Amino acid sequence: MIYTILLYSWIGLAILLFPILLRITAPYGRHTKSTWGPLVSNRWGWVIMELPALLIFPILFFVGDGPKTYVTWLFLGLWLLHYTNRTLVFPLRTRTKGKKMPLTIVLMAICFNGMNGYLNGYYMGFMADYGESYLADPRMMIGFAIFAVGLLINWQSDAILLNLRKPGETGYKIPKKGLFRYISCPNHLGEIIEWAGFAVMTWSLPTLSFALWTAVNLIPRALDHHRWYRKKFPDYPKERKAIIPFLW
Numbered sequence: 001m002i003y004t005i006l007l008y009s010w011i012g013l014a015i016l017l018f019p020i021l022l023r024i025t026a027p028y029g030r031h032t033k034s035t036w037g038p039l040v041s042n043r044w045g046w047v048i049m050e051l052p053a054l055l056i057f058p059i060l061f062f063v064g065d066g067p068k069t070y071v072t073w074l075f076l077g078l079w080l081l082h083y084t085n086r087t088l089v090f091p092l093r094t095r096t097k098g099k100k101m102p103l104t105i106v107l108m109a110i111c112f113n114g115m116n117g118y119l120n121g122y123y124m125g126f127m128a129d130y131g132e133s134y135l136a137d138p139r140m141m142i143g144f145a146i147f148a149v150g151l152l153i154n155w156q157s158d159a160i161l162l163n164l165r166k167p168g169e170t171g172y173k174i175p176k177k178g179l180f181r182y183i184s185c186p187n188h189l190g191e192i193i194e195w196a197g198f199a200v201m202t203w204s205l206p207t208l209s210f211a212l213w214t215a216v217n218l219i220p221r222a223l224d225h226h227r228w229y230r231k232k233f234p235d236y237p238k239e240r241k242a243i244i245p246f247l248w
């Protein structure tokens with residue numbers, strides 16, 4: 001009962017927040033502002049703020065008394081694949097030596113990842129009931145394909161960005177490879193596609209809530225990045241869109 005109330009409130013909060021986030025620029029990375037309070041190391045901030053999602057989901061999965069099948073193990077594996085990269089690999093690859101982010105952002109992200117890890121981990125550990133035959137279900141196959149495409153776009157685009165700087169550099173350049181030819185933020189688009197695929201694959205409300213939150217977090221950020229690129233670089237490609245090729 002408490003779980004259901006939390007889940008619906010969480011979805012409601014995402015819908016309420018979207019128009020607000022469209023007006024606020026999240027102050028981390030290129031948009032970091034000291035007016036948001038004390039600053040902490042960018043790299044360690046990433047590790048700490050993503051850790052709840054990496055830990056809480058598997059803990060609840062293992063503690064939960066729901067049936068464990070190849071299907072639920074696969075879902076756990078995909079979650080760990082994404083969050084091991086995001087929590088431990090991505091921050092170590094960033095070339096952001098000496099850069100900071102507001103502690104407020106870290107605390108807000110801990111709350112987000114804690115709640116998201118809880119809602120999805122509790123569902124997968126205690127409530128989910130996928131028989132082995134679900135592996136051949138069209139939702140599983142189509143969702144998996146969407147997830148895989150999203151993950152590859154996200155990883156490729158993150159890699160392109162991280163390789164723009166030579167060791168020791170901290171400035172910004174115009175990315176020109178991969179999907180950056182069409183949009184300013186394919187890393188964000190990839191992540192949105194990824195969790196939309198996960199929601200299709202798992203066909204559940206908690207995973208849908210995560211897909212929704214990802215879009216609510218990342219569409220405003222992509223629009224902010226796009227405006228920032230256009231302002232910063234007079235030679236920024238005019239035809240490039242923010243997050244959806246040829247459209248937006």
Ligand code: NDP
Nearest residue numbers: 029030094095096161162164171172173187188191214217
């Ligand atoms: P950004 O695109 O802002 O930055 C990614 C990394 O690349 C940072 O290290 C950044 O450095 C560097 N970088 C970015 N652009 C340039 C450039 N033009 N020249 C040189 N270096 C550059 O990504 P985010 O920080 O927004 O997100 C990182 C990852 O986390 C993404 O894959 C995103 O999808 C994911 N994410 C997921 C969320 C979710 O709700 N699921 C929420 C937020 C992020 P610097 O830090 O110095 O700017």
